[in-house]
Amino acid sequence: RRRQSLSIASTKEPKGEVKQYAKQAFGLFGHLSGVPRNHSLVGVSKEVHPAVLALGLQYSSYVICGSTARCVSMLLAFKSVIESYTTPSGTALARNLVSHVLSPNIEFLKSCRAISISQGNAIRWLKDLIVKIDPSVSESEAKSHLLNSIDNFILQRITAADELISLNASQKIQAGDVILTYASSSIVQTTLIKAHKAGTPFRVVVVDSKPLYEGKRLAKTLAKHGLQVSYGLISSASHAIKDATKVFLGASAMLSNGRLYSRVGTAIIAMLADERNIPVIVLCESVKFTERVALDSIVGNEVAPSEELLSEAERDVLVPLKPLNRDPSSDIAADKSDARTWWM
Amino acid sequence: MPPTTVTVAPGLSSFLKSLKNTPVDSSIEHFIALLKRRQIRNSRPCAIATTQLLLRVVAEFKFRDVDKLLRRVREVGQRLIAAQPREMVVGNIVRRVLGLIREVAEDDAEVDTNAISDIGNSPVPLQSEFPRPTLASSMSTFSPLRYGSTSMDSSLHQSESMSDQGELPHRPPLLTSHTSYSVPNAPMVTSLFGLFSHPDSPSASSTPTGYNSPNGKGTLTAQNLERLSESTSSKANIKAEVQEGIKELMDELEQSDDLIAANALDHIHSNEIILTHSASTSVQKFLLAAAKKRKFTVVHAEAHPNDHHATHAMTLTGTKRDYDDDSDAEDRWKPLTAAGITVVMIPDSHVFAIMSRVNKVILATHTVLANGGLVAAAGARVIAKAAKVHQTPVVVVSGVYKLSPVYPFDIEELIEYGDAGNVVPYEDGDFVDKVDVDNPLYDYVPADLVDLYITNLGGHAPSYLYRIVADHYRVEDINL
Numbered sequence: 052r053r054r055q056s057l058s059i060a061s062t063k064e065p066k067g068e069v070k071q072y073a074k075q076a077f078g079l080f081g082h083l084s085g086v087p088r089n090h091s092l093v094g095v096s097k098e099v100h101p102a103v104l105a106l107g108l109q110y111s112s113y114v115i116c117g118s119t120a121r122c123v124s125m126l127l128a129f130k131s132v133i134e135s136y137t138t139p140s141g142t143a144l145a146r147n148l149v150s151h152v153l154s155p156n157i158e159f160l161k162s163c164r165a166i167s168i169s170q171g172n173a174i175r176w177l178k179d180l181i182v183k184i185d186p187s188v189s190e191s192e193a194k195s196h197l198l199n200s201i202d203n204f205i206l207q208r209i210t211a212a213d214e215l216i217s218l219n220a221s222q223k224i225q226a227g228d229v230i231l232t233y234a235s236s237s238i239v240q241t242t243l244i245k246a247h248k249a250g251t252p253f254r255v256v257v258v259d260s261k262p263l264y265e266g267k268r269l270a271k272t273l274a275k276h277g278l279q280v281s282y283g284l285i286s287s288a289s290h291a292i293k294d295a296t297k298v299f300l301g302a303s304a305m306l307s308n309g310r311l312y313s314r315v316g317t318a319i320i321a322m323l324a325d326e327r328n329i330p331v332i333v334l335c336e337s338v339k340f341t342e343r344v345a346l347d348s349i350v351g352n353e354v355a356p357s358e359e360l361l362s363e364a365e366r367d368v369l370v371p372l373k374p375l376n377r378d379p380s381s382d383i384a385a386d387k388s389d390a391r392t393w394w395m
Numbered sequence: 396m397p398p399t400t401v402t403v404a405p406g407l408s409s410f411l412k413s414l415k416n417t418p419v420d421s422s423i424e425h426f427i428a429l430l431k432r433r434q435i436r437n438s439r440p441c442a443i444a445t446t447q448l449l450l451r452v453v454a455e456f457k458f459r460d461v462d463k464l465l466r467r468v469r470e471v472g473q474r475l476i477a478a479q480p481r482e483m484v485v486g487n488i489v490r491r492v493l494g495l496i497r498e499v500a501e502d503d504a505e506v507d508t509n510a511i512s513d514i515g516n517s518p519v520p521l522q523s524e525f526p527r528p529t530l531a532s533s534m535s536t537f538s539p540l541r542y543g544s545t546s547m548d549s550s551l552h553q554s555e556s557m558s559d560q561g562e563l564p565h566r567p568p569l570l571t572s573h574t575s576y577s578v579p580n581a582p583m584v585t586s587l588f589g590l591f592s593h594p595d596s597p598s599a600s601s602t603p604t605g606y607n608s609p610n611g612k613g614t615l616t617a618q619n620l621e622r623l624s625e626s627t628s629s630k631a632n633i634k635a636e637v638q639e640g641i642k643e644l645m646d647e648l649e650q651s652d653d654l655i656a657a658n659a660l661d662h663i664h665s666n667e668i669i670l671t672h673s674a675s676t677s678v679q680k681f682l683l684a685a686a687k688k689r690k691f692t693v694v695h696a697e698a699h700p701n702d703h704h705a706t707h708a709m710t711l712t713g714t715k716r717d718y719d720d721d722s723d724a725e726d727r728w729k730p731l732t733a734a735g736i737t738v739v740m741i742p743d744s745h746v747f748a749i750m751s752r753v754n755k756v757i758l759a760t761h762t763v764l765a766n767g768g769l770v771a772a773a774g775a776r777v778i779a780k781a782a783k784v785h786q787t788p789v790v791v792v793s794g795v796y797k798l799s800p801v802y803p804f805d806i807e808e809l810i811e812y813g814d815a816g817n818v819v820p821y822e823d824g825d826f827v828d829k830v831d832v833d834n835p836l837y838d839y840v841p842a843d844l845v846d847l848y849i850t851n852l853g854g855h856a857p858s859y860l861y862r863i864v865a866d867h868y869r870v871e872d873i874n875l
Contacts, residue, residue: 261743261744271825275829282818282826282831282832285743286772286773290838315745316743316747319747322777347751349749349751
């Protein structure tokens with residue numbers, strides 16, 4: 052369940068890009084610009100459960116951001132969907148639940164933010180479970196079976212896995228280590244706090260990046276627990292790595308060709324660590340393993356609206372450019388466009 | 396303080412305006428204050444201000460002695476460098492000016508010696524048979540000549556020994572450089588005796604055999620007198636020539652970007668994807684020059700959190716917003732998009748992800764060091780390394796004035812740390828209180844990550860830069 056990635060080749064990043072004002076799709080990530088992100092509840096299918104509606108908004112506003120957190124919260128929301136479900140007369144639960152109830156909910160979540168690998172794995176498992184329910188079993192029994200199974204899934208695949216991983220990983224931290232971590236991973240946070248509580252004296256360097264600044268929360272939490280933390284942005288990574296003795300990374304997915312798929316910028320950290328022969332330790336639950344393969348960060352990736360890159364003030368600055376592109380006489384193929392990413 | 400600074404925010408333009416009608420010493424103080432307060436920062440403004448200031452220093456210099464002028468310029472230079480050691484351009488310009496003064500003085504001296512030796516050769520037949528040896532500058536203190544000729548002309552030697560005593564504490568590099576290898580034809584300005592060396596002398600010995608004959612002594616005094624009368628007229632020109640040279644240096648600063656941009660078409664082909672980083676006028680002009688003929692895509696990493704405002708301004712308007720300069724009025728800046736170039740702005744974290752699509756990386760620089768490494772805005776190191784991993788060529792664009800003769804023995808001391816408030820705003824008191832926040836402004840990029848330097852002299856390999864350093868700076872001036 053723990054993977055060591057010791058080479059640059061084993062890292063990979065999501066990367067997204069959306070055109071801002073240009074009429075033509077911009078070449079670099081044209082294949083990725085998908086459906087525009089949904090930030091409202093207008094026009095949502097009536098099948099979508101209120102719990103899922105709330106969750107979708109939390110996804111799109113990054114209140115729930117991490118891959119594991121999104122997976123768990125989705126399963127819990129599906130529990131309430133199943134609880135409030137009654138099979139219409141004339142159909143079986145196994146047939147109706149997936150296609151008529153679960154699918155619209157999943158579609159809505161997808162429209163809020165692309166589904167992560169762990170979510171995809173969980174959804175596949177849940178659908179499989181529902182389809183295999185014996186039609187002769189009564190509805191209430193089937194529902195309680197489903198609810199218990201979901202609880203067990205969360206317990207075994209995530210809670211217990213995290214417990215084991217953090218236990219093993221915290222033993223890797225020795226006295227006097229300087230641990231560098233990138234952005235924020237819940238499992239890395241657990242590991243570091245566990246090692247600190249075990250009494251190991253060590254220091255943490257958090258490297259963070261625009262625009263989500265996830266690492267801020269991690270740094271704050273660690274500091275509250277009494278760890279010695281220093282914080283810098285990705286542009287200072289080449290300085291931060293000088294002190295580091297180990298690098299701990301979270302994962303979004305482990306691809307089947309052994310590469311790590313994680314927040315944009317992770318590859319930079321892995322590259323710098325590789326250059327200095329610092330061990331890179333990736334903490335990853337097996338829910339995040341996938342059949343997919345990838346060679347670079349451009350072919351398959353998650354896309355976010357480019358406006359999120361800019362602060363309010365900067366967006367105002369961009370406004371004067373709009374007429375330039377709308378003017379048919381101008382020969383501008385494409386104007387300034389911004390790329391923006393997160394981890395999937 | 397000049398009155399202009401009351402109304403205008405102090406900066407490069409207000410400083411240059413105040414230069415004309417302020418005495419030099421207060422201008423120096425003013426510039427030092429501006430450097431310390433970081434109101435003049437970055438290579439180009441610092442270079443322009445330093446050259447203009449030194450031009451004034453030379454213009455207002457009252458004595459005729461080259462040594463005193465050198466000492467004065469060096470003394471001013473030391474103060475400027477001490478004010479802001481990491482703006483290495485200031486030191487570069489000071490060294491360039493010192494080298495210029497030396498060159499002018501040597502040319503002058505050479506003209507003199509040739510004239511004297513012509514006169515000296517005709518009455519004394521001895522000199523054609525015995526080649527005249529080169530004198531190391533320090534020899535004048537110890538040579539028997541000195542005692543021999545005191546009887547002839549004591550006043551000359553008094554003044555000379557005084558200047559020698561003055562020399563010793565001030566100029567160790569010069570003395571050692573001449574004594575350790577007594578090179579034939581080495582041009583010497585330190586003492587008058589240096590001026591007597593025959594330029595065509597084949598002998599490298601520093602033993603003054605030829606002068607021990609009574610005839611030698613006779614010619615010596617004749618030449619001394621000759622020289623004394625000559626010196627008064629020739630040294631008036633030196634100052635004018637030096638000022639001329641400094642003005643040429645100014646021209647070089649102004650033209651360097653255009654000269655660099657002239658190379659653009661040799662390096663950028665059509666439909667390329669070019670990655671660049673932070674806001675730089677040199678890079679902007681370089682890309683604009685290529686954009687006139689070719690269509691390509693520029694991916695611009697924004698250098699958050701220190702330079703991103705300037706970078707955004709650069710992509711939108713074609714110039715850094717906070718950069719006030721007279722050249723603004725002359726050529727209207729255009730953003731690259733206006734030239735039909737697709738510009739994509741990316742945060743620094745995307746650099747590795749996008750590198751597999753990038754054909755070429757063009758970096759701007761803060762300083763270039765003699766070993767071929769460079770100091771650039773933070774994030775440059777990551778970009779250069781990512782390019783190396785992807786086998787993408789890295790091209791560094793820089794004027795020769797940014798090339799420093801300093802070797803980076805301690806990399807840490809080159810790196811300046813900036814306002815941590817740019818990374819985490821101080822409103823977030825809880826965070827700032829508990830967590831150390833780092834904000835390095837610069838990265839050191841080692842020479843092996845760079846493939847090519849393009850300066851106003853053309854393209855060079857990083858390993859060749861030490862030659863350019865040798866052409867532009869004097870060994871004596873490297874340690875100021």
